Amino acid sequence: xxxxxxxxxxxxxxxxxxxxxxxxxxxxxxxxxxxxxxxxxxxxxxxxxxxxxxxxxxxxxxxxxxxxxxxxxxxxxxxxxxxxxxxxxxxxxxxxxxxxxxxxxxxxxxxxxxxxxxxxxxxxxxxxxxxxxxxxxxxxxxxxxxxxxxxxxxxxxxxxxxxxxxxxxxxxxxxxxxxxxxxxxxxxxxxxxxxxxxxxxxxxxxxxxxxxxxxxxxxxxxxxxxxxxxxxxxxxxxxxxxxxxxxxxxxxxxxxxxxxxxxxxxxxxxxxxxxxxxxxxxxxxxxxxxxxxxxxxxxxxxxxxxxxxxxxxxxxxxxxxxxxxxxxxxxxxxxxxxxxxxxxxxxxxxxxxxxxxxxxxxxxxxxxxxxxxxxxxxxxxxxxxxxxxxxxxxxxxxxxxxxxxxxxxxxxxxxxxxxxxxxxxxxx
Numbered sequence: 001x002x003x004x005x006x007x008x009x010x011x012x013x014x015x016x017x018x019x020x021x022x023x024x025x026x027x028x029x030x031x032x033x034x035x036x037x038x039x040x041x042x043x044x045x046x047x048x049x050x051x052x053x054x055x056x057x058x059x060x061x062x063x064x065x066x067x068x069x070x071x072x073x074x075x076x077x078x079x080x081x082x083x084x085x086x087x088x089x090x091x092x093x094x095x096x097x098x099x100x101x102x103x104x105x106x107x108x109x110x111x112x113x114x115x116x117x118x119x120x121x122x123x124x125x126x127x128x129x130x131x132x133x134x135x136x137x138x139x140x141x142x143x144x145x146x147x148x149x150x151x152x153x154x155x156x157x158x159x160x161x162x163x164x165x166x167x168x169x170x171x172x173x174x175x176x177x178x179x180x181x182x183x184x185x186x187x188x189x190x191x192x193x194x195x196x197x198x199x200x201x202x203x204x205x206x207x208x209x210x211x212x213x214x215x216x217x218x219x220x221x222x223x224x225x226x227x228x229x230x231x232x233x234x235x236x237x238x239x240x241x242x243x244x245x246x247x248x249x250x251x252x253x254x255x256x257x258x259x260x261x262x263x264x265x266x267x268x269x270x271x272x273x274x275x276x277x278x279x280x281x282x283x284x285x286x287x288x289x290x291x292x293x294x295x296x297x298x299x300x301x302x303x304x305x306x307x308x309x310x311x312x313x314x315x316x317x318x319x320x321x322x323x324x325x326x327x328x329x330x331x332x333x334x335x336x337x338x339x340x341x342x343x344x345x346x347x348x349x350x351x352x353x354x355x356x357x358x359x360x361x362x363x364x365x366x367x368x369x370x371x372x373x374x375x376x377x378x379x380x381x382x383x384x385x386x387x388x389x390x391x392x393x394x395x396x397x398x399x400x401x402x403x404x405x406x407x408x409x410x411x412x413x414x415x416x417x418x419x420x421x422x423x424x425x426x427x428x
Contacts, residue, residue, distance in 0.1 A: 038114045038115050038116060038117055038170075039088060039089060039090055039115045039117070039118070040052055040088060040117050040118065040119050041088075042084060042085045042088040042089065042119075042120070043085070043415065043416060043417055043418050044415040045246065045414065045415050046234075046246065046414060046415045047121045047122065047247075047412060047413070047414070047415050047422075048088070048119040048120075048121065048415075049119035049120065049121030049166055049168055050121060050233070050248060050321070050323070050377055050412065051224035051225070051229070051233075052117075052119055052168075054168070054200055054209070054323055054325075055116070055117050055118075055119070055168040055169050055170045055200070056169075056170045056171075056172075056199060056200055056201060057168065057169055057170065057171070057172045057175045057197075057198070057199055057200070057325075058166065058167065058168045058175065058197070058198045058199075058200070058325045058373070058375075059166075059167045059168075059175050059176070059178075059179050059195060059196070059197050059198075060164065060165075060166055060167075060195065060196045060198075060252060060373060060375070061164060061165045061166075061167065061179060061182065061192070061194075061195050062125075062160070062161030062162075062163070062164045062192075062193040062194050062195070062408060063161060063162060063163055063164075063186060063190040063191060063192050063193050064161060064162045064163075064190065064191050064193050065128075065162050065163070065189070065190055065191075066186075066188055066189050066190055066191055068132045068133075070133050070134060070135075070428060072189055072190075073128060073133065073162075073163075073428060074421070074428035075189055076163065076185070076186070076189040076190050077122070077163070077421045077422050077423055077428070078421045079096075079185040079189065080120075080122065080163075080165065080182055080185060080422065081122075081416070081420075081421040081422050082094055083181050083182055083185055084120035084122075084165075084178075084182075085418075087115075087118060087120065087177070087178050087181060088115065088118050088119060088120060089115070090114075090115040092106045093105045093106040093107070093181045093184075096184070096185065105181065105184045105185075107177070107180060107181075109173070109176070109177045109180065110173060110174055110177035113171060113173060113174060113177075114171065114174075115169070115174065116169040116170040116171035116174045117168075117169055117170050118167070118168070118169040118174050118175075118178060119166075119167075119168050119169070120165055120166070120167050120178060120182075121165070121166040121168075121412065122163065122164070122165055122166075122412070122413070122422045122423075123163070123164040123165075123166070123250050123410025123411060123412045123413075124143075124162075124163060124410055124411045124412075124413065124423060125143075125160065125161050125162045125163065125164070125408070125409070125410055125411075126139075126143050126144055126145050126409065127160075127162055128162055128163075129143060135426060137241075138241045138243060138244075138426060139241070140235065140240060140241065140244045140247070140249070140411040141235075141237070141239050141240050141241075142249060142379075142380060142381045142382060143249070143409065143410075143411045144409075145160070145409065146251065146381075146385075146386070146407050146408070146409050147386065148407075149389050149390060149393040149404070150393040150394065151393050151399055151403075151404070152393075152404045152407070153403050153404065153405050154404065154405060154406065154407050155405055155406065157193075157194060158194050158196070158254050158405060158406030158407075159194075159406050159407050159408060160193070160407075160408050161193045161194070161408055161410075162190075162193075163190065163410075164250070164252070164408065164410050165182055166250070166375070167179055167182075172199075175197075179195070194406070196254060196327060196373050196406070197327060198324070198325025198326055198327045198373040199325060199326055199327070199328075200325050200326065208281060208289065211257070211324075211326055211372055212257045212259055212326050212328070212370055212371055212372065213257060213259070213262050213270070213274075213278075213401075214270075214278050215270075215274050215276060215278050215281070216276070216281035216289065217322065217324065217372070218322045218323075218324075219276070219281050219289055219290065220316075220319070221321055221322055222319055222321060228319065229321070231319075231379075232319040232320055232321065232378060232379065232384070233248050233320075233321050233377050233378060233379055234246055234247070234248055234379055235247050235248055235249065235379040236379070237379070237380075242425070243413075243423075243424075243425025243426055243427075244411060244413065244414070244425070245414070246414035246415075247411060247412050247413045247414045248377045248378065248379055248412045249377065249378055249379065249381050249409060249410070249411055249412065250375060250376070250377055250409065250410045250412050251374075251375075251376045251378065251381055251385045251408075251409050252373070252374065252375050252406070252407070252408045252409070252410070253373075253374040253404055253406060253407050254327075254371070254372075254373060254374075254404070254405050254406030254407075255371045255372045255373075255374050255402050255403070255404055255405070256369060256370070256371040256402065256403040256404075256405055257370060257371035257372060257401065257402050258401040258402070258403075259368075259370055260368070261400075261401050262401050271284060272284070272307050272310060272397075273310065273311065273397045273398055273401075274310065274311050274312060274398070275293070275306045275307070275310030275311055275312030275313055276312055283306065283312065284305050284306050284310075285297040285305050285306060293306065293312060293313075293316055294306075295313055295316060307397070308395070309395045309396060309397045310397065311392070311396055311397070311398045314388070314391045314392055314395065314396055315388045315391070315392065318383075318384055318387060318388045319378075319384070320376045320377065320378040320384045320385065320388075321376060321377040321378065322374070322375075322376050323375045323376070323377060324372050324373055324374045324375050324376070325372075325373045325375070326370075326371070326372060326373070327369075327370065327371060327372070327373050328369075328370040329369040329370065330368070330369075330370075331368055371402070377412070381409060413425070413426075
């Protein structure tokens with residue numbers, strides 16, 4: 001059989017799918033296609049779920065390899081790739097080769113449901129490029145464990161991981177179904193480290209989504225398909241290993257937002273903390289959401305209109321693609337006014353106890369966990385996320401009402417052709 005080139009496989013797959021690009025620059029495909037059948041192509045030059053318009057629901061999954069064995073890594077990536085390719089196309093979950101008669105990995109949990117623009121996006125953690133794997137010389141240039149920043153309250157159970165999967169769809173049942181299917185391929189290959197679930201809604205007719213504080217989140221995002229987007233997101237620097245060029249990095253942070261304390265602030269005070277107006281997202285120096293931010297503008301008393309410690313001022317001019325999701329795990333442990341809240345270690349591991357806040361309804365206290373699953377794509381984490389977070393940690397007034405409790409970074413490989421596994425360029 002004649003050998004088909006990787007480029008030829010890409011072309012065949014895209015023609016067969018009748019793919020129209022979500023955005024093209026100089027004739028190059030920059031994102032898998034979205035079409036009327038509510039499916040997003042899994043195969044392509046880029047992984048889906050990055051430049052793809054954000055879906056309504058997300059689950060972030062992080063796992064560790066079951067053993068430090070390159071063959072285990074290869075087998076897990078192959079199994080997950082096969083599963084993801086089927087699910088995103090709306091097909092049945094493929095059974096494992098060793099499934100016993102009468103048993104199936106296809107649960108019928110999503111039978112009859114629309115794929116709901118399901119995307120499954122995979123990333124590789126720093127530990128996979130240590131000496132044990134023989135991949136140290138292929139480590140992406142900026143793939144290193146994130147530093148701990150001032151004010152971080154990180155929990156190991158929500159931090160790090162060898163491999164991650166970002167599962168997004170417009171139907172939460174489809175997201176859950178995809179998670180179960182990936183989990184079914186893990187025994188003997190991977191151990192679940194953490195999961196986080198999020199949601200996202202957009203105003204009717206589109207528009208920037210809002211976070212748990214009611215402010216628009218992502219106004220300054222670069223637009224997919226533009227030169228600005230490519231320059232901020234895709235890792236094309238010559239210093240990157242060849243197999244990774246065209247990929248990107250994902251920085252994930254779990255950020256608890258103290259909504260009870262926030263809601264007790266006046267709206268003008270909230271706006272000064274952010275540097276934008278809550279109602280329409282406009283900068284304090286402008287009249288519409290996408291008006292330029294003027295950091296030099298002064299009020300009549302000579303003070304800067306956008307305060308020196310405003311969130312917008314500190315991160316202005318540091319581009320990255322924010323693709324985050326809100327989360328709300330609700331009231332986890334309620335206590336009476338005369339009973340001390342349990343110590344964190346006394347709470348079951350599946351809970352998320354990150355502090356206490358007044359429970360005005362019952363006169364006692366409740367442990368709450370709501371906030372932002374910050375997921376940002378970029379091509380130079382030291383100059384983008386790390387630089388921005390150090391500035392924020394030093395003086396952002398938002399720090400009084402947020403806590404960073406989870407942290408991870410992953411290299412997101414470029415896309416693949418049919419018949420290849422994620423990270424094909426590593427030649428595992």
